[in-house]
Amino acid sequence: MSDPARSLLGFIQAAPSPHHAVQHAASRLLGAGFSPLDEAESWQLRPGARHFVCRGGTSLAAFVVGQEPAQHSGFRLIGAHTDSPNLRLRPRPEQDQSGYRQLGVEVYGGVLWSTWLDRDLSIAGRVVLDAGGGSRLVDFGRPLLRIPNVAIHLNRTVNVEGLILNPQRHLTPILGLSSKTAPSVRELLAAELGRTGEAAKPERILSWDLSLYDCQPGVLSGPNQEFVQAARLDNLASCHAAIEALRDAPAEHPATRAAVLFDHEEVGSVSGQGADSSFLPQLLQRICLTTPDAAPDSFARACVRSFLISADMAHAVHPNYPEKHESQHMPLLGGGPVLKTNVNQSYATDAESAARFSELCRAAETPLQHFVSRADQACGSTIGPITAAQLGIRTVDVGSPLLSMHSIREMASAADVDAFLRVCRQFFA
Numbered sequence: 001m002s003d004p005a006r007s008l009l010g011f012i013q014a015a016p017s018p019h020h021a022v023q024h025a026a027s028r029l030l031g032a033g034f035s036p037l038d039e040a041e042s043w044q045l046r047p048g049a050r051h052f053v054c055r056g057g058t059s060l061a062a063f064v065v066g067q068e069p070a071q072h073s074g075f076r077l078i079g080a081h082t083d084s085p086n087l088r089l090r091p092r093p094e095q096d097q098s099g100y101r102q103l104g105v106e107v108y109g110g111v112l113w114s115t116w117l118d119r120d121l122s123i124a125g126r127v128v129l130d131a132g133g134g135s136r137l138v139d140f141g142r143p144l145l146r147i148p149n150v151a152i153h154l155n156r157t158v159n160v161e162g163l164i165l166n167p168q169r170h171l172t173p174i175l176g177l178s179s180k181t182a183p184s185v186r187e188l189l190a191a192e193l194g195r196t197g198e199a200a201k202p203e204r205i206l207s208w209d210l211s212l213y214d215c216q217p218g219v220l221s222g223p224n225q226e227f228v229q230a231a232r233l234d235n236l237a238s239c240h241a242a243i244e245a246l247r248d249a250p251a252e253h254p255a256t257r258a259a260v261l262f263d264h265e266e267v268g269s270v271s272g273q274g275a276d277s278s279f280l281p282q283l284l285q286r287i288c289l290t291t292p293d294a295a296p297d298s299f300a301r302a303c304v305r306s307f308l309i310s311a312d313m314a315h316a317v318h319p320n321y322p323e324k325h326e327s328q329h330m331p332l333l334g335g336g337p338v339l340k341t342n343v344n345q346s347y348a349t350d351a352e353s354a355a356r357f358s359e360l361c362r363a364a365e366t367p368l369q370h371f372v373s374r375a376d377q378a379c380g381s382t383i384g385p386i387t388a389a390q391l392g393i394r395t396v397d398v399g400s401p402l403l404s405m406h407s408i409r410e411m412a413s414a415a416d417v418d419a420f421l422r423v424c425r426q427f428f429a
């Protein structure tokens, strides 16, 4: 039994889309005395104050203002991402084929396609209403869609030749039977808004950002409940650790500490609110400028004194595919946080940031593992190098070990959830 792991499962359940991840993180922050700021307003920040600010509905930064000006003590930052690879509804999704009503989807990020077959899929995200009605979050929370596998009798070689999928033809979910007047997406959305107390006619719904997700809740599994099996562990596990650690961050500390959750990591981070946007640079500049003795060089000086933990999940070694890992760098589930190194800067870790992180692990009494890609395997990347390039802040790329990364249902370790949270708390304390 692990309380941090159960807390993480609650976080994931409440966050079927990046919009919901931000909304849920905000609700946890509000419960810990953080107050919202609006990027469009001017800010007054006092030492010890606890705030959060959102951009685009899918990125969030929360911070506790340090007792000293940032140019003296720098920022302590943990960055993570709110998005996960998934399938998203197109603007005109309804299509009828062979007697079925189907919904057209776009593939978002590096989805492990086959894992989306034969799952009970629901829909969550944001809709925008006309006449200044603003946007609403919607989560159907029940099975609505399915992408059925083709029977093995009709695909006899699938087990030995592999499942070949064309994302345009083979990932289109079934909603209903077209002959039985299956509803349009607008009709479904209007009914769902009505069910939650908001009268909205279908024609009032102008647009949406809607993701599909698996309805099956996450669980702890294994003889000692040592495993966490859930959707979106990459990277809600890191978001959860950053937010929970910041909630516990003491007010009496010289440095400003922040948890920054970006959208769009899975598609390269270039967007209005991704890690390659002005979101974090502007936030840090504003914090610097609101201190009483701010000077034109405060921000540049603060960045030099700052440190960023770029938190994203790491590849655990798979017992059925041990040859996929470099033999001296095989992170194990339950073995503690993973330090990621890539000399070609797919990860921003260098000797100094690695040393600082390993000392944090020591202080938090957690073991530390290492990941380096095989020389004959391309390396993934994270927000670490992007934020490091934007700000010049010393950065370390780390994360908890994970199996089935980018599957609709991933696998982590409950002990690692606890260990990573302890390291984040140590960093902010």
Ligand SMILES: [Zn+2]
Residues within 6 Å of the ligand: 081, 234, 235, 265, 312, 313
């Ligand atoms: Zn990730």
